[in-house]
Amino acid sequence: MSSMELIIPGALPPLSVAGETAVHLEKTATLLRRLFEYATPHIHPADPDQTGCTPYEAWLVQRYHFAPMPDQAPCAALAPILVPVAQNTEPVWLFQLAHFGLSNSGAHMLTASDIAVTEQESVALYESAADIFTDTPFTLTGHTRQGWTVAVPDGFSLPSRSPTLIASADLAHVWPQEDAFKPLRRLLSELQIAWHHHPVNEARRDRKMPLINGGWLFGGAAAAQLTAPSTAMPIVIPDLEAAHRQRQWGHWLALLPAVEQTLTRELATALKTHSGGNPVTMPVSLILTGDDRWVTLTLEPTPALLKWLPGQRKQWKQWWSQ
Structure with a gap:
């Protein structure tokens, strides 16, 4: 039936x-x-x-019967769900564009969806980010509608939280502060500086839209840890x-x-x-x-x-x- x-x-x-x-x-x-x-x-x-993600995202992960590795939260599975890949044994990390700002309640983030990032804006910023990534332990590997795929150093681990969950939190409580994440924090700072006067953001200023001044990295699971839904x-x-x-x-x-x-x-x-x-x-x-x-x-x-x-x-x- x-x-x-x-x-x-x-x-x-x-x-x-x-x-x-x-x-x-x-x-x-x-x-x-x-x-x-x-x-x-x-x-x-x-x-x-x-879970490291919203209940909607946790429901989505459950649909794929995620088999986590030790210490892997359900959020790790979101990246391979959003961007299915052929090499299904490699961990998938996604970098989603975002806006970081300050309000009366502290530092906050708006997601790519919240600030209506277009495909053209994402491509233009991707091209400008390639050089910045070259001087870091991270490597840009692809551009997708859901975000940019990133290769991370061997042994890299990040308490994976989804952008949608982060966007409802005070960043002071969720931003990774440990020394191991210094390269990631440095990368985000360099992107923010480089993009401040990027033509994409100049056009956004003219339209009184939030600037695209950073992004959020999440994921870590491989497609092999998922089972595609039958419905x-x-x-x-x-x-x-x-x-x-x-x-x-x-x-x-x-x-x-x-x-x-x-x-x-x-x-x-x-x-x-x-x-x-x-x-x-x-x-x-x-x-x-x-x-x-x-x-x-x-x-x-x-x-x-x-x-x-x-x-x-x-x-x-x-x-x-x-």
């Missing part, structure tokens, strides 16, 4: 605002509320301090992720109608495709991620699925507010 999977990163607010957002969701997100009421929840803890990737509805990470709860609530529209469209399309004029019997899984967990909501096959599952209601606020 075919099934449908959807995932909404950043859909679970933290306990501090769970009650308030639940009240708003009940009033303005009718479809989500009804799906929550009729689904069976399965809660999966995903502590970022242990297609779920439909990802990404609207809430950035607002959730940046704690912009008013904006997060304002985005719920757009999520509802996408969810309604995807469900209607899938049910129409699979029904063929017959009663609908397709199971649906809806995966929601938060700060330190994800919840899988299972909607059992029912001929009434197209009517949004009238049936026994469940107490959804119990798992919503954890």
Whole structure:
């Protein structure tokens, strides 16, 4: 029997605002509320301090059945997942462009997605970075849409954390300070200096956009440590992720109608495709991620699925507010 999977990163607010957002969701997100009421929840803890990545990324790593080496966190697998490589026994390291800045709460980072880095900007900066990398223990090996692949020295180890996770933290608490990371810190400093007046950033200044003044290195796992999923990737509805990470709860609530529209469209399309004029019997899984967990909501096959599952209601606020 075919099934449908959807995932909404950043859909679970933290306990501090769970009650308030639940009240708003009940009033303005009718479809989500009804799906929550009729689904069976399965809660999966995903502590970022242990995984080195966001719960959405931890869920993604689990899909690939990552077999870690000793002391390898799940985050290490993100690089070979994002950039599959032919030489699958070599560790994959990714360097993703970013913006580093200061705010009232300390030093912070914005991801390439946050600052809308284009392919053309990335290529131009890649070309200018090649010479800088030449004088370091690191080697640029390739340019991809997900980031630049980097070869690291033998024995190099880095507490791997994903850029998305770092972008929600105070850098003072996560920046590697040990002597072993001096070459990496020096490299990042040289890139920041070299790129300050790069044409890419001059154009960004003109457009009042954040400068691309550095990047974040992560990874370390090899493709051989992964097993490709046997099922297609779920439909990802990404609207809430950035607002959730940046704690912009008013904006997060304002985005719920757009999520509802996408969810309604995807469900209607899938049910129409699979029904063929017959009663609908397709199971649906809806995966929601938060700060330190994800919840899988299972909607059992029912001929009434197209009517949004009238049936026994469940107490959804119990798992919503954890």
